[in-house]
Amino acid sequence: MRIEIPREAERFGSNLIHGIQKVYEMDSGLPDDNGTAGKIVKRISYDELYEIENQMAIVIPVKGEKIKLIEGVLFGIPHQCLVIIVSNSSRSPVDRFQMEKSAVENYCNFTHKNVMVVHQKDPVIAKAFAEGGYPELLSRKGLIKNGKAEGMLMAKMLAKLAGKKYIGFIDADNYFPGAVHEYVRIYSGGFAMAKSPYSMVRVSWSSKPKIVDNELFFAKWGRTSVITNRYLNELMSHYTGFEQEVIKTGNAGEHAMTLDLAMLIDYSAGYSVEPYHYMNLLEKFGGLNEPEYPEVMKKSVEIFQIESRNPHLHEQKGEEHVDDMIYAALKVIYHSQVTPESLKKKIIRELRQKKIIGPSQKPENAIYYPALSKIDLNKFKAVLKDKDYASGFK
Ligand code: GDD
Ligand code: MG
Numbered sequence: 001m002r003i004e005i006p007r008e009a010e011r012f013g014s015n016l017i018h019g020i021q022k023v024y025e026m027d028s029g030l031p032d033d034n035g036t037a038g039k040i041v042k043r044i045s046y047d048e049l050y051e052i053e054n055q056m057a058i059v060i061p062v063k064g065e066k067i068k069l070i071e072g073v074l075f076g077i078p079h080q081c082l083v084i085i086v087s088n089s090s091r092s093p094v095d096r097f098q099m100e101k102s103a104v105e106n107y108c109n110f111t112h113k114n115v116m117v118v119h120q121k122d123p124v125i126a127k128a129f130a131e132g133g134y135p136e137l138l139s140r141k142g143l144i145k146n147g148k149a150e151g152m153l154m155a156k157m158l159a160k161l162a163g164k165k166y167i168g169f170i171d172a173d174n175y176f177p178g179a180v181h182e183y184v185r186i187y188s189g190g191f192a193m194a195k196s197p198y199s200m201v202r203v204s205w206s207s208k209p210k211i212v213d214n215e216l217f218f219a220k221w222g223r224t225s226v227i228t229n230r231y232l233n234e235l236m237s238h239y240t241g242f243e244q245e246v247i248k249t250g251n252a253g254e255h256a257m258t259l260d261l262a263m264l265i266d267y268s269a270g271y272s273v274e275p276y277h278y279m280n281l282l283e284k285f286g287g288l289n290e291p292e293y294p295e296v297m298k299k300s301v302e303i304f305q306i307e308s309r310n311p312h313l314h315e316q317k318g319e320e321h322v323d324d325m326i327y328a329a330l331k332v333i334y335h336s337q338v339t340p341e342s343l344k345k346k347i348i349r350e351l352r353q354k355k356i357i358g359p360s361q362k363p364e365n366a367i368y369y370p371a372l373s374k375i376d377l378n379k380f381k382a383v384l385k386d387k388d389y390a391s392g393f394k
Helices: 046-053 067-076 096-111 123-131 148-161 177-193 223-240 270-285 294-299 319-334 341-353 377-384 388-392
Strands: 002-004 009-012 015-025 041-043 056-062 082-087 115-119 166-169 199-205 208-212 215-219 255-258 301-308
Touching (some): 002 177, 015 177, 015 270, 056 067, 056 177, 067 177, 082 096, 082 148, 115 388, 123 148, 123 377, 148 166, 166 177, 177 199, 177 255, 223 270, 223 319, 270 301
Parallel strands (some): 015 301, 056 166, 199 301
16 A cells, blocks of 8 residues: 655644545555655555454444445455444344344355444343443443444444454445445554554545436535534634644544544544544543543544545435534534634534524533443453354453
8 A cells, every 4th residue: 555644734732633645556565566665655565454454343333224235345344354243223023133144144154254243232232331330321221322323332342352453433334345445444554654552544535426417426525524624623723823624534434543542532422423533532632631641642642534535425314414413513512621612602603504403592412421441341341251242352
Protein backbone atom coordinates (compact mmCIF):
# COMPACT_ATOMS: atom_id res chain seq x y z
CA MET A 1 0.00 0.00 0.00
CA ARG A 2 1.20 3.50 -0.72
CA ILE A 3 -0.26 6.33 1.39
CA GLU A 4 0.66 9.98 1.38
CA ILE A 5 1.79 11.30 4.73
CA PRO A 6 -0.65 13.80 6.28
CA ARG A 7 -0.26 17.28 4.79
CA GLU A 8 -1.59 19.03 7.87
CA ALA A 9 -2.35 18.16 11.44
CA GLU A 10 -4.11 19.96 14.26
CA ARG A 11 -3.12 19.48 17.85
CA PHE A 12 -5.72 19.80 20.53
CA GLY A 13 -4.09 19.01 23.86
CA SER A 14 -2.82 15.50 23.40
CA ASN A 15 -4.96 14.80 20.35
CA LEU A 16 -3.20 14.88 17.03
CA ILE A 17 -5.79 15.09 14.26
CA HIS A 18 -4.20 14.38 10.89
CA GLY A 19 -5.69 15.94 7.78
CA ILE A 20 -7.10 13.81 4.96
CA GLN A 21 -4.65 11.38 3.38
CA LYS A 22 -4.94 9.78 -0.04
CA VAL A 23 -4.03 6.23 -0.89
CA TYR A 24 -1.92 6.05 -4.07
CA GLU A 25 -1.70 2.28 -4.40
CA MET A 26 -3.78 -0.38 -2.70
CA ASP A 27 -0.93 -2.85 -3.18
CA SER A 28 2.65 -1.72 -3.39
CA GLY A 29 4.24 -5.17 -3.48
CA LEU A 30 6.70 -6.94 -1.23
CA PRO A 31 9.13 -5.14 1.10
CA ASP A 32 12.04 -5.24 -1.36
CA ASP A 33 10.10 -4.48 -4.57
CA ASN A 34 11.08 -1.46 -6.60
CA GLY A 35 9.81 2.02 -5.87
CA THR A 36 10.65 2.66 -2.24
CA ALA A 37 8.82 5.47 -0.55
CA GLY A 38 9.90 9.07 -0.80
CA LYS A 39 9.48 11.66 1.90
CA ILE A 40 5.84 12.39 1.19
CA VAL A 41 4.55 8.90 0.56
CA LYS A 42 4.78 5.97 2.93
CA ARG A 43 5.07 2.54 1.42
CA ILE A 44 3.63 -0.26 3.53
CA SER A 45 4.39 -3.79 2.45
CA TYR A 46 1.84 -6.56 2.33
CA ASP A 47 3.60 -8.37 5.17
CA GLU A 48 3.21 -5.38 7.45
CA LEU A 49 -0.49 -5.03 6.64
CA TYR A 50 -0.95 -8.76 7.18
CA GLU A 51 0.64 -8.63 10.64
CA ILE A 52 -1.71 -5.84 11.70
CA GLU A 53 -4.78 -7.55 10.23
CA ASN A 54 -3.84 -10.73 12.04
CA GLN A 55 -4.36 -8.79 15.28
CA MET A 56 -7.54 -7.09 14.13
CA ALA A 57 -11.22 -7.82 14.71
CA ILE A 58 -13.64 -6.48 12.11
CA VAL A 59 -17.12 -5.92 13.46
CA ILE A 60 -20.19 -5.95 11.23
CA PRO A 61 -23.25 -4.49 12.96
CA VAL A 62 -26.41 -5.93 11.41
CA LYS A 63 -30.07 -5.15 11.80
CA GLY A 64 -32.32 -6.79 9.26
CA GLU A 65 -30.00 -6.31 6.28
CA LYS A 66 -30.17 -8.40 3.11
CA ILE A 67 -28.17 -11.58 3.51
CA LYS A 68 -26.58 -11.14 0.09
CA LEU A 69 -25.08 -7.87 1.31
CA ILE A 70 -23.68 -9.46 4.47
CA GLU A 71 -22.05 -12.17 2.34
CA GLY A 72 -20.50 -9.48 0.15
CA VAL A 73 -19.04 -7.77 3.22
CA LEU A 74 -17.55 -11.07 4.43
CA PHE A 75 -16.07 -11.59 0.99
CA GLY A 76 -14.22 -8.27 1.23
CA ILE A 77 -12.60 -8.88 4.63
CA PRO A 78 -9.08 -10.37 4.52
CA HIS A 79 -8.87 -13.93 5.83
CA GLN A 80 -6.49 -13.07 8.67
CA CYS A 81 -8.99 -10.81 10.46
CA LEU A 82 -11.35 -12.13 13.11
CA VAL A 83 -14.89 -11.16 12.05
CA ILE A 84 -17.51 -10.41 14.70
CA ILE A 85 -21.08 -10.12 13.43
CA VAL A 86 -23.31 -8.44 16.01
CA SER A 87 -26.85 -8.85 14.89
CA ASN A 88 -29.94 -7.17 16.27
CA SER A 89 -32.18 -8.73 13.63
CA SER A 90 -35.61 -10.05 14.56
CA ARG A 91 -36.06 -13.57 15.96
CA SER A 92 -39.79 -13.78 15.27
CA PRO A 93 -42.16 -14.22 13.44
CA VAL A 94 -39.30 -15.02 11.05
CA ASP A 95 -36.01 -15.87 12.74
CA ARG A 96 -33.80 -13.64 10.61
CA PHE A 97 -30.88 -14.12 12.96
CA GLN A 98 -30.97 -17.89 12.37
CA MET A 99 -31.01 -17.24 8.61
CA GLU A 100 -27.98 -14.98 8.91
CA LYS A 101 -26.18 -17.57 11.05
CA SER A 102 -26.77 -20.40 8.60
CA ALA A 103 -25.70 -18.25 5.64
CA VAL A 104 -22.47 -17.37 7.45
CA GLU A 105 -21.85 -21.00 8.44
CA ASN A 106 -22.35 -22.06 4.86
CA TYR A 107 -19.96 -19.35 3.64
CA CYS A 108 -17.37 -20.42 6.23
CA ASN A 109 -17.54 -24.03 5.05
CA PHE A 110 -16.01 -22.77 1.83
CA THR A 111 -13.54 -20.29 3.27
CA HIS A 112 -12.72 -21.39 6.87
CA LYS A 113 -12.88 -17.74 7.78
CA ASN A 114 -12.79 -16.98 11.49
CA VAL A 115 -16.28 -15.54 12.10
CA MET A 116 -18.09 -15.12 15.42
CA VAL A 117 -21.84 -14.50 15.13
CA VAL A 118 -23.69 -13.18 18.17
CA HIS A 119 -27.09 -11.71 18.79
CA GLN A 120 -27.37 -8.38 20.57
CA LYS A 121 -30.04 -9.86 22.83
CA ASP A 122 -27.92 -12.83 23.89
CA PRO A 123 -28.80 -13.22 27.59
CA VAL A 124 -25.42 -14.69 28.51
CA ILE A 125 -23.45 -11.76 27.12
CA ALA A 126 -25.85 -9.40 28.91
CA LYS A 127 -25.13 -11.30 32.13
CA ALA A 128 -21.39 -10.91 31.53
CA PHE A 129 -21.87 -7.11 31.38
CA ALA A 130 -23.94 -7.23 34.58
CA GLU A 131 -21.42 -9.36 36.50
CA GLY A 132 -18.48 -7.43 35.09
CA GLY A 133 -19.96 -4.27 36.67
CA TYR A 134 -21.34 -2.51 33.60
CA PRO A 135 -25.15 -2.34 33.98
CA GLU A 136 -25.33 0.87 31.92
CA LEU A 137 -25.64 -1.09 28.67
CA LEU A 138 -28.62 -3.12 29.88
CA SER A 139 -32.32 -2.39 29.49
CA ARG A 140 -34.90 -2.96 32.21
CA LYS A 141 -35.32 -6.47 30.88
CA GLY A 142 -31.66 -7.11 31.65
CA LEU A 143 -30.68 -7.43 27.96
CA ILE A 144 -28.34 -5.23 25.92
CA LYS A 145 -30.17 -2.13 24.67
CA ASN A 146 -31.01 -1.60 21.00
CA GLY A 147 -28.82 0.57 18.81
CA LYS A 148 -25.75 0.43 16.63
CA ALA A 149 -23.44 1.89 19.30
CA GLU A 150 -24.72 -0.61 21.85
CA GLY A 151 -23.90 -3.50 19.50
CA MET A 152 -20.47 -1.97 18.90
CA LEU A 153 -19.72 -1.82 22.63
CA MET A 154 -20.67 -5.47 22.98
CA ALA A 155 -18.31 -6.34 20.12
CA LYS A 156 -15.48 -4.33 21.67
CA MET A 157 -15.57 -6.58 24.72
CA LEU A 158 -15.59 -9.72 22.57
CA ALA A 159 -12.57 -8.43 20.63
CA LYS A 160 -10.81 -7.62 23.89
CA LEU A 161 -11.40 -11.15 25.19
CA ALA A 162 -10.14 -12.59 21.91
CA GLY A 163 -6.87 -10.76 22.64
CA LYS A 164 -7.06 -8.49 19.59
CA LYS A 165 -5.06 -5.28 19.37
CA TYR A 166 -7.21 -3.44 16.83
CA ILE A 167 -10.93 -3.23 16.14
CA GLY A 168 -12.59 -1.91 12.98
CA PHE A 169 -16.25 -1.43 12.01
CA ILE A 170 -17.88 -1.96 8.64
CA ASP A 171 -21.62 -1.54 8.05
CA ALA A 172 -23.44 -4.59 6.70
CA ASP A 173 -25.50 -2.70 4.09
CA ASN A 174 -22.59 -2.16 1.69
CA TYR A 175 -23.14 -3.03 -1.98
CA PHE A 176 -19.45 -3.17 -2.97
CA PRO A 177 -17.31 -5.98 -1.54
CA GLY A 178 -14.28 -4.27 -3.11
CA ALA A 179 -14.97 -1.16 -1.00
CA VAL A 180 -15.03 -3.30 2.14
CA HIS A 181 -11.64 -4.73 1.25
CA GLU A 182 -10.31 -1.22 0.78
CA TYR A 183 -11.65 -0.06 4.17
CA VAL A 184 -9.79 -2.85 5.98
CA ARG A 185 -6.58 -1.98 4.10
CA ILE A 186 -7.07 1.66 5.05
CA TYR A 187 -7.36 0.64 8.70
CA SER A 188 -4.20 -1.45 8.64
CA GLY A 189 -2.36 1.18 6.58
CA GLY A 190 -3.33 3.86 9.15
CA PHE A 191 -2.15 1.74 12.07
CA ALA A 192 1.12 1.06 10.28
CA MET A 193 1.69 4.84 10.24
CA ALA A 194 0.65 5.42 13.86
CA LYS A 195 3.27 6.26 16.44
CA SER A 196 0.95 6.13 19.43
CA PRO A 197 -0.67 2.98 20.86
CA TYR A 198 -3.81 5.12 21.24
CA SER A 199 -4.88 5.68 17.67
CA MET A 200 -7.94 5.77 15.48
CA VAL A 201 -8.42 5.53 11.71
CA ARG A 202 -11.53 7.04 10.08
CA VAL A 203 -12.53 6.53 6.46
CA SER A 204 -13.62 9.46 4.35
CA TRP A 205 -15.51 8.25 1.26
CA SER A 206 -14.31 9.83 -1.94
CA SER A 207 -17.83 9.56 -3.35
CA LYS A 208 -21.36 8.33 -2.73
CA PRO A 209 -23.15 7.56 -5.99
CA LYS A 210 -26.74 8.74 -6.40
CA ILE A 211 -29.20 8.98 -9.25
CA VAL A 212 -29.90 12.63 -10.09
CA ASP A 213 -32.00 13.44 -13.19
CA ASN A 214 -31.60 9.87 -14.44
CA GLU A 215 -27.82 10.15 -14.36
CA LEU A 216 -25.29 8.79 -11.94
CA PHE A 217 -23.93 11.54 -9.76
CA PHE A 218 -20.97 10.97 -7.44
CA ALA A 219 -21.69 13.17 -4.42
CA LYS A 220 -18.73 13.91 -2.19
CA TRP A 221 -20.32 14.71 1.16
CA GLY A 222 -23.38 13.26 2.85
CA ARG A 223 -26.01 15.66 4.15
CA THR A 224 -25.32 14.77 7.74
CA SER A 225 -21.52 14.91 7.52
CA VAL A 226 -21.51 18.44 6.12
CA ILE A 227 -23.25 19.67 9.24
CA THR A 228 -21.42 17.52 11.78
CA ASN A 229 -18.02 18.44 10.32
CA ARG A 230 -18.87 22.16 10.25
CA TYR A 231 -19.71 22.26 13.96
CA LEU A 232 -16.76 20.11 15.00
CA ASN A 233 -14.42 22.37 13.03
CA GLU A 234 -15.97 25.51 14.51
CA LEU A 235 -15.37 24.06 17.94
CA MET A 236 -11.72 23.37 17.11
CA SER A 237 -11.31 26.86 15.64
CA HIS A 238 -12.76 28.40 18.79
CA TYR A 239 -9.96 26.95 20.86
CA THR A 240 -7.06 27.26 18.45
CA GLY A 241 -7.96 30.77 17.34
CA PHE A 242 -7.42 29.80 13.71
CA GLU A 243 -10.27 28.99 11.39
CA GLN A 244 -9.66 25.49 10.02
CA GLU A 245 -11.42 22.54 8.47
CA VAL A 246 -9.27 19.62 9.51
CA ILE A 247 -12.19 17.39 10.53
CA LYS A 248 -13.75 15.61 7.55
CA THR A 249 -14.95 12.42 9.23
CA GLY A 250 -17.39 13.50 11.94
CA ASN A 251 -19.82 10.69 11.07
CA ALA A 252 -17.40 7.98 9.92
CA GLY A 253 -19.33 4.73 10.42
CA GLU A 254 -16.29 3.02 8.90
CA HIS A 255 -13.60 3.54 11.50
CA ALA A 256 -11.14 1.53 13.55
CA MET A 257 -9.15 2.01 16.72
CA THR A 258 -6.63 0.31 18.92
CA LEU A 259 -8.26 -1.69 21.70
CA ASP A 260 -6.15 0.34 24.15
CA LEU A 261 -7.97 3.47 23.04
CA ALA A 262 -11.34 1.73 22.67
CA MET A 263 -11.30 0.72 26.34
CA LEU A 264 -10.54 4.25 27.59
CA ILE A 265 -13.05 6.49 25.87
CA ASP A 266 -16.70 7.08 26.75
CA TYR A 267 -19.41 6.47 24.19
CA SER A 268 -22.79 7.85 23.32
CA ALA A 269 -25.83 5.92 22.15
CA GLY A 270 -27.13 5.07 18.67
CA TYR A 271 -25.90 7.05 15.67
CA SER A 272 -24.25 9.80 17.71
CA VAL A 273 -21.42 7.41 18.53
CA GLU A 274 -19.04 8.54 15.79
CA PRO A 275 -19.33 12.33 16.26
CA TYR A 276 -19.01 11.77 20.00
CA HIS A 277 -15.62 10.10 19.53
CA TYR A 278 -14.26 13.53 18.63
CA MET A 279 -16.09 15.23 21.49
CA ASN A 280 -14.91 12.72 24.06
CA LEU A 281 -11.32 12.88 22.82
CA LEU A 282 -11.43 16.66 23.23
CA GLU A 283 -13.03 16.31 26.67
CA LYS A 284 -10.63 13.62 27.89
CA PHE A 285 -7.35 14.39 26.19
CA GLY A 286 -7.83 18.00 25.07
CA GLY A 287 -5.94 19.36 28.08
CA LEU A 288 -8.99 21.36 29.20
CA ASN A 289 -9.62 19.28 32.31
CA GLU A 290 -7.45 17.61 34.91
CA PRO A 291 -5.98 14.61 32.98
CA GLU A 292 -7.60 11.29 33.89
CA TYR A 293 -4.83 9.32 32.12
CA PRO A 294 -1.48 11.13 32.30
CA GLU A 295 0.28 8.25 30.48
CA VAL A 296 -1.99 8.71 27.43
CA MET A 297 -1.46 12.47 27.54
CA LYS A 298 2.29 11.85 27.27
CA LYS A 299 2.00 9.50 24.29
CA SER A 300 -0.79 11.46 22.52
CA VAL A 301 -3.85 10.17 20.69
CA GLU A 302 -3.56 10.02 16.91
CA ILE A 303 -6.52 10.32 14.56
CA PHE A 304 -6.02 9.44 10.91
CA GLN A 305 -8.55 10.36 8.23
CA ILE A 306 -7.95 8.41 5.05
CA GLU A 307 -9.84 8.75 1.80
CA SER A 308 -11.19 5.64 0.09
CA ARG A 309 -11.24 5.36 -3.71
CA ASN A 310 -14.17 2.99 -4.12
CA PRO A 311 -17.56 4.68 -4.25
CA HIS A 312 -19.70 4.02 -1.17
CA LEU A 313 -23.08 2.57 -1.99
CA HIS A 314 -25.37 1.49 0.81
CA GLU A 315 -29.11 1.09 1.51
CA GLN A 316 -31.20 4.27 1.30
CA LYS A 317 -33.03 4.71 4.58
CA GLY A 318 -35.06 7.89 3.98
CA GLU A 319 -35.25 11.65 4.74
CA GLU A 320 -36.37 11.28 8.32
CA HIS A 321 -33.34 9.12 9.03
CA VAL A 322 -31.05 11.98 7.88
CA ASP A 323 -32.73 14.38 10.34
CA ASP A 324 -32.37 11.82 13.12
CA MET A 325 -28.66 11.52 12.38
CA ILE A 326 -28.17 15.31 12.34
CA TYR A 327 -30.02 15.63 15.63
CA ALA A 328 -27.99 12.79 17.17
CA ALA A 329 -24.69 14.45 16.20
CA LEU A 330 -25.66 17.98 17.24
CA LYS A 331 -27.03 16.82 20.59
CA VAL A 332 -23.66 15.48 21.70
CA ILE A 333 -21.83 18.59 20.51
CA TYR A 334 -24.37 20.84 22.24
CA HIS A 335 -24.22 19.05 25.56
CA SER A 336 -20.46 18.82 25.86
CA GLN A 337 -18.78 20.80 28.63
CA VAL A 338 -16.14 21.91 26.10
CA THR A 339 -18.65 23.56 23.73
CA PRO A 340 -18.79 27.35 24.12
CA GLU A 341 -22.12 29.21 24.50
CA SER A 342 -21.77 30.90 21.09
CA LEU A 343 -21.67 27.52 19.34
CA LYS A 344 -24.56 26.18 21.40
CA LYS A 345 -26.68 29.11 20.19
CA LYS A 346 -25.81 28.28 16.56
CA ILE A 347 -26.76 24.66 17.10
CA ILE A 348 -30.15 25.63 18.51
CA ARG A 349 -30.72 27.93 15.52
CA GLU A 350 -29.75 25.19 13.06
CA LEU A 351 -32.05 22.61 14.65
CA ARG A 352 -34.99 25.05 14.83
CA GLN A 353 -34.51 26.13 11.21
CA LYS A 354 -34.54 22.52 10.10
CA LYS A 355 -37.66 21.99 12.27
CA ILE A 356 -35.89 19.17 14.04
CA ILE A 357 -36.82 20.83 17.34
CA GLY A 358 -39.69 23.21 18.09
CA PRO A 359 -39.28 27.06 18.26
CA SER A 360 -38.90 27.10 22.03
CA GLN A 361 -37.25 23.72 22.44
CA LYS A 362 -33.63 22.97 23.28
CA PRO A 363 -31.76 19.82 22.23
CA GLU A 364 -32.46 17.00 24.62
CA ASN A 365 -29.51 15.25 26.19
CA ALA A 366 -28.05 12.08 24.68
CA ILE A 367 -27.45 8.81 26.44
CA TYR A 368 -23.81 8.14 27.34
CA TYR A 369 -21.85 5.07 28.35
CA PRO A 370 -18.74 5.15 30.54
CA ALA A 371 -15.41 3.69 29.39
CA LEU A 372 -15.29 -0.10 29.19
CA SER A 373 -12.09 -0.13 31.25
CA LYS A 374 -14.24 -0.25 34.38
CA ILE A 375 -15.34 -3.81 33.54
CA ASP A 376 -13.82 -6.59 35.64
CA LEU A 377 -12.44 -8.76 32.83
CA ASN A 378 -12.13 -11.93 34.88
CA LYS A 379 -15.75 -11.78 36.00
CA PHE A 380 -16.88 -10.94 32.47
CA LYS A 381 -14.97 -13.85 31.01
CA ALA A 382 -16.12 -16.32 33.67
CA VAL A 383 -19.75 -15.88 32.57
CA LEU A 384 -18.92 -16.64 28.94
CA LYS A 385 -16.50 -19.51 29.40
CA ASP A 386 -18.86 -22.30 28.32
CA LYS A 387 -20.28 -20.58 25.23
CA ASP A 388 -19.17 -21.91 21.86
CA TYR A 389 -18.18 -18.46 20.61
CA ALA A 390 -15.85 -18.16 23.61
CA SER A 391 -13.46 -20.76 22.18
CA GLY A 392 -11.32 -18.03 20.61
CA PHE A 393 -10.88 -16.13 23.88
CA LYS A 394 -7.46 -16.11 25.47
N1 GDD B 1 -26.11 -4.66 15.93
C1 GDD B 1 -26.86 -3.65 15.50
N2 GDD B 1 -27.82 -3.14 16.36
N3 GDD B 1 -26.69 -3.12 14.27
C2 GDD B 1 -27.47 -2.10 13.88
C3 GDD B 1 -28.49 -1.55 14.70
C4 GDD B 1 -28.67 -2.13 16.01
O1 GDD B 1 -29.54 -1.76 16.80
N4 GDD B 1 -29.09 -0.55 14.01
C5 GDD B 1 -28.46 -0.47 12.81
N5 GDD B 1 -27.51 -1.43 12.72
C6 GDD B 1 -26.59 -1.72 11.60
C7 GDD B 1 -27.20 -1.70 10.23
O2 GDD B 1 -27.74 -2.97 9.86
C8 GDD B 1 -26.02 -1.31 9.37
O3 GDD B 1 -25.22 -2.42 9.05
C9 GDD B 1 -25.23 -0.38 10.27
O4 GDD B 1 -25.63 -0.67 11.61
C10 GDD B 1 -25.47 1.10 9.97
O5 GDD B 1 -26.84 1.36 10.05
P1 GDD B 1 -27.59 2.20 8.90
O6 GDD B 1 -29.02 2.31 9.32
O7 GDD B 1 -27.28 1.64 7.57
O8 GDD B 1 -26.95 3.62 9.12
P2 GDD B 1 -26.67 4.76 8.03
O9 GDD B 1 -26.25 4.17 6.74
O10 GDD B 1 -27.75 5.72 8.00
O11 GDD B 1 -25.44 5.49 8.71
C11 GDD B 1 -24.16 4.91 8.72
O12 GDD B 1 -23.23 5.79 8.18
C12 GDD B 1 -23.08 7.00 8.91
C13 GDD B 1 -22.07 7.88 8.20
O13 GDD B 1 -22.63 8.40 7.05
C14 GDD B 1 -23.81 4.55 10.17
O14 GDD B 1 -22.61 3.80 10.17
C15 GDD B 1 -23.66 5.78 11.01
O15 GDD B 1 -23.24 5.40 12.33
C16 GDD B 1 -22.66 6.71 10.35
O16 GDD B 1 -22.54 7.90 11.09
MG1 MG C 1 -26.30 2.46 5.81
